[in-house]
Amino acid sequence: MSFYVYTLGAGIVALLFSLFAAVATLKKPEGTEKMKEISKAIRDGSKAYLNRQLKTIVVFGIILAIVFFFLKNGGQLDIAFATGAIASYLTAFIGMNVAVRANVRTAKSAEKGTKSAFDTAILGGSVTGFVAVGLGLIAISLLFMYLTISNVAILIGFGFGASLISLFARVGGGIFTKAADVGADLVGKSELGLPEDDPRNPAVIADNVGDNVGDCAGMSADVFESYAVTLVAALLIAASISGAAFHLFSYPLMIAAVGIIGSLASMFFMRARGNNAVRALYMGIISAVIISAALDLALTILMHMPIFDFVAVLSGLVIAILIFWITDYFTGNQSKPVVKIATAAKGGAGTAVIMGLAVGLRSTWLPVLVIIIAILVSYASAGVYGIGIAAVGMLSLTATILTIDSFGPITDNAGGIAEMSGLPASVRKVTDHLDAIGNTTKATTKGYAIGGAALSAIALFVAFASAVGLTTLDVLNPLVVVGIFIGALLPFLFASFLMEAVGHAANLMVEEVRHQVKTIKGLMQGKAKPDYARAVDIATVNALKALVLPELVAILVPIGVGLLLGKAALGGLLVGMIPTSLMLALFMSNAGGAMDNAKKYIESGHFGGKGSPAHQAAIVGDTLGDPLKDTAGPSLNSMIKVVSTISILLAPIFVMYAVL
């Protein structure tokens, strides 16, 4: 069983590297007392939110664990479920805890210039990335070792555990961050004319907390989940191939191990030369792909796998980089679609949002084309197994992608701390520059997360179909038709809850900020401090309140369909849901990203610059884009995997007990 040495070894290397990165980050200087104080406020708010969210998760988790216990192999299933949930939570928890310490250190290093600040933020971000892959690969390797091939299906419990945490982190964090952000902007920037991150804005700490609980914890749980679920799906697909050689199981895990080495190597390329930080990030992702591809080729030859298996894996790696570029094209700062939105903003807020949604709708076609080609290539190379390993290939870049992604909230926070603690303008200039880059990388990594979620959902569906023997859908069976419609409906319904939650919570935040500005004397003159904690509390309470309904829908609808309408309808539900969710998620994320950058494009001096009518119009677009891109859009990733994994998990019951 020598291959475990490699996968466990690679996992341990990843954890050791993240430990090293965490220690190195914490060793860096924290700056002034004022900076420490602000950083602590952000840290406390973030921790408080995560702890309160944990309570809700535990309640859901225990109920589900009890249900699972009564299934076949219930004990093992619960172990897998708990492992998945804990590993996912740990990833989010550790990543966020380092991020909330890396922020102030990045602000401090910004005094020395772009390069120093960039390296600090990347170092801090890499902790999340490598914890995710380390924990994921070690946990799956150990579970697989313990379960053996005969009951590998239990691994789906692991995937569901990860999905459940991801759903909470994405939905709760997403509502929190945008309630705070929109609330802070609407009153602070628009009504009071305060700059971003002004310490007189009562919602400013909540806004910075939101970056951590949403963009950092939410994103890492999301991508961890895709990583875990994809590996599980590949193993399930292998298990469904009759008389599958053991190599079919070890190969995807080895690809993941190779991905860790590739990502680690890419860290050496992700260093700013002079002030060119964008180039460093691109170098990072490109080097990760090239090194991983080379190692995957070697691995394929050494393991005596068919060379076409490598082609499938390669197609997954290529998708990753293509989706990066495509997202950058649709949402990048100077890109044609973004300039179109900015131009439309000259006609007012109405035409700006019309064009923003148009760009979002349009942006779906290229990623879908890329995914379609990858499906065809990987299937032609190695059948359904090829689809599984293509997904693994794409997700094997997780460490690099999460590093680049976490860079975003860290630099965003660093800018906030620099502003609030009154550091010199030169520092703020450095953090602003990095923050702008972080905004683009947040958008592009979101594209990766959506693509990865779609591919892993497809792999999961293939595993589901193979496992329960549902290889054909009877499209003249009305139950299947009904299932397909319910599946297509789910993402729309789910997204509506999140959009409404943000709208509602943001309005409460607006009222609170207006109230504080009115009642706290000397606030606007900077003589009195606002009550930051109240604003954090409003975001926390409302995010947790709004969390329950969408969670229940995502968990209960597939159960209800399975129990009432049976297995075929549930298959229909997955078929209806996966593509629709992909489209809606791409539309929402890219519309939001593009409207965000259209605003920044105007702010950089076009069409009248800051304060012009076009700018005011673009701000409206940005406000609409916020919950689209940071709450509703990405939460759909988590939703489709919760629905998929619970469908597979409970499929045996539906087969036995379905009413119709």
Added chain:
Amino acid sequence: MSFYVYTLGAGIVALLFSLFAAVATLKKPEGTEKMKEISKAIRDGSKAYLNRQLKTIVVFGIILAIVFFFLKNGGQLDIAFATGAIASYLTAFIGMNVAVRANVRTAKSAEKGTKSAFDTAILGGSVTGFVAVGLGLIAISLLFMYLTISNVAILIGFGFGASLISLFARVGGGIFTKAADVGADLVGKSELGLPEDDPRNPAVIADNVGDNVGDCAGMSADVFESYAVTLVAALLIAASISGAAFHLFSYPLMIAAVGIIGSLASMFFMRARGNNAVRALYMGIISAVIISAALDLALTILMHMPIFDFVAVLSGLVIAILIFWITDYFTGNQSKPVVKIATAAKGGAGTAVIMGLAVGLRSTWLPVLVIIIAILVSYASAGVYGIGIAAVGMLSLTATILTIDSFGPITDNAGGIAEMSGLPASVRKVTDHLDAIGNTTKATTKGYAIGGAALSAIALFVAFASAVGLTTLDVLNPLVVVGIFIGALLPFLFASFLMEAVGHAANLMVEEVRHQVKTIKGLMQGKAKPDYARAVDIATVNALKALVLPELVAILVPIGVGLLLGKAALGGLLVGMIPTSLMLALFMSNAGGAMDNAKKYIESGHFGGKGSPAHQAAIVGDTLGDPLKDTAGPSLNSMIKVVSTISILLAPIFVMYAVL
């Protein structure tokens, strides 16, 4: 063959009634010279647009007819195709030509009060409604008589002809109307502070033309198409049942005939008592449903059909009325969701549009639930045939629905004419009241059109699957998976073209209006006349320009998928497209309708009323909602049927020549 007597007879009765209604409308007084002049300007603009659009249609039509000619039974197919296209075009043409004459007469009758104006508008609107069902039923009856059961499949050519016209009318008309509307509002209302329909606004005639070419011609072609396609689908489903009795074919046609009688009877109930116009409309639809249901029951018994067939038909009738109510709930003037959006507008334009989209997303679930239940009930009652006749049941109300729908643009125009020709405020008050009702009915009939389109697409899909023997989809076949993804992508891509076209054309309109206001001396003082024709021309040219790309996508994508990837992939495409389009269309239409009424809710005095910050915010929402509800959303109806009918039409070729 006695049943033809009834269907042809009912069709002739419908045409005679519409002739009577047209003559009665034209006999009404036209009012002052000024009114006549304005009405003529609207009429000329509408006709000019329709004529120019026709040229593009003819080019497309001839190319397609040549292609079809080389298919099996190509000559017959071309006859069916031409008949469908001509019948659809005639419906739109006649309906619109009466509407552009009914508008000025409605304005004139408004001098006598609400009842008189209401009756005039309904009378004018009924022409469209009864021409549609008359032409549709007569054409299908004759074609069916001529073709006989053995090659009933050729009827799909008729459906495609109707779909093609509908696609042009919906897309072109939709872009025209919203480019003009948004352009007129943005400069006229927001920048210059002019009231709605002020004659000093250079885009005001274009705006009124848009109501006719979009809301009137576009809608009637859309619903005519659903009507035609649904009847064809029911006949195809009957043909797919081996050894089907002739009754299975005559029954759906007889239901359509009965629907004409029910709709005709409902006209007697659609009369305003005093000033209660809303009640009259509700009475109209409810009486149409009850009378049709009673006649359908009698028909079922007389034809010795199983009583469960009646249950299926009834489920279709019930959907119609439920979707009416549901749409009214989500978009009605005082409804909870609308008030939510208005409340969110207090926080600014950003939160208003967030809540508007949230309401639109949410509004999908109830219509889908209703459709799902109808599918289950009708299938349980009579198998796949039940789904076909349920759709026919729903669409048998077409005449009543189109009457109510056409009422909208007629009263909208009447208000414009009253304003522009300086009629007393009391007249304007009457037309405003009716216009507000028209806005609600436009939204609810749109819900009906979307539901009807979905149901007819499902029936069409069932027919397709039965006809080409594709009763199961192999979901592990990557070509099927790819087809599903392309199908889900299509509505997003298609909608993006339309949103962008409106954004672009509206911006040009804004520039033109600003230019005229600046360069024409005395314009704002009412001393000089604006150049209305220029504005009409801009809307015309840009609508026609923007028409081509979405049309090509809707026609070429299914052909490309069929030729390259084969029949199974094409089946996947339909499965992916139909539910996704339904969701997107409901989301867009209802979001737009709700934001429109949220603005009106504020205008009626809430949250500060007209001119308040909340009102400004709600106007932005309304502007975004315009292309969502009147261009992109409803155009999806036409798109899914063009794609469905061309797929069925060319299926034999794809079976023979597909590359993969």
